[in-house]
Amino acid sequence: MSQRKICAKDLGIDLESGQETEYFKWFLACLLFGKPVQQEVAKQTYLELVQDGITSPEAILNAGWDKLVQVLDRGHYVRYDFSTATKLLEVSSALKEEYRTFGALLNQSRTTDDLSARLQEFKGVGPKTVEIFLRDMKPVLEQ
Numbered sequence: 716m717s718q719r720k721i722c723a724k725d726l727g728i729d730l731e732s733g734q735e736t737e738y739f740k741w742f743l744a745c746l747l748f749g750k751p752v753q754q755e756v757a758k759q760t761y762l763e764l765v766q767d768g769i770t771s772p773e774a775i776l777n778a779g780w781d782k783l784v785q786v787l788d789r790g791h792y793v794r795y796d797f798s799t800a801t802k803l804l805e806v807s808s809a810l811k812e813e814y815r816t817f818g819a820l821l822n823q824s825r826t827t828d829d830l831s832a833r834l835q836e837f838k839g840v841g842p843k844t845v846e847i848f849l850r851d852m853k854p855v856l857e858q
Contacts, residue, residue, distance in 0.1 A: 720754070720847075720850070721748070721754050721758055722850070722851050723737075723740075723741045723744070723759075723851045725758070726740075726741075726744055726758065726761055726762070727765075727772050728740045728741050728744065730851060730852065730855045731855065735816060735817050735818035736770070736771065738768050738817055738818070738821060738852070738855075739770070739771060739772070740765075741848060741852065742817065742834075742848055743761065743764065743770060743775075743803075744757070744758075744761045745844050745845075745847045745848040746799070746802065746803065746806065746839075746840070746844055747760050747761055747792065747799070748844070748847050749801065749840070749841065749843045749844030749847060750795050752792060752795065753783070756770035756791050756792055757790075757792070759790045759791060759792075759856065760787055760789075760790025760791070760792040761789040761790070762788070762790070762855065763786045763787075764786055764788045764790075765841075767782075767786055769782075769786060769835075771784070772806075772808075772811050772817070772841040773807075773809050773811075775804060775807040775810070776807050776808060779804075780800050780801065780804060781797075782801035783803055783804070784796045784797060784800045785858060787799055787800060798839075800838070801852060802838070802839040805837070805838050805839065806837045806838070806839065806840060809837050809838070810837070812831065820833060820834075827849055827852075827853055830847045830849070830856070833848060834848065
């Protein structure tokens, strides 16, 4: 029995708003959903990050590793808390260094394949994470 996949709307993320902040929130959620954890655990963990206002690359970097681990643990994302905290920091740092903003990354990507390749250049971002991200983003990008 396969569970219905959680989508951006289920998390209160409005991709149709055209807001870069919403796109990054979805990417952040996909980083959590990309790990072999239960969807509900990933969802709860994402909501914990939202509750603490940790939904942008800057907020992730400002929170730091210890705070991220705390929030991940609160969401019961315990098996991967250390590695995920590290990944969130590395991805946010690389994103800011390489593109400055998530919107710039999207704007520089000519096709969804190009976007997929760019996202997978981030350490720890694999095909599964990108597949989940593009599932909801494709309709928005193709407008």
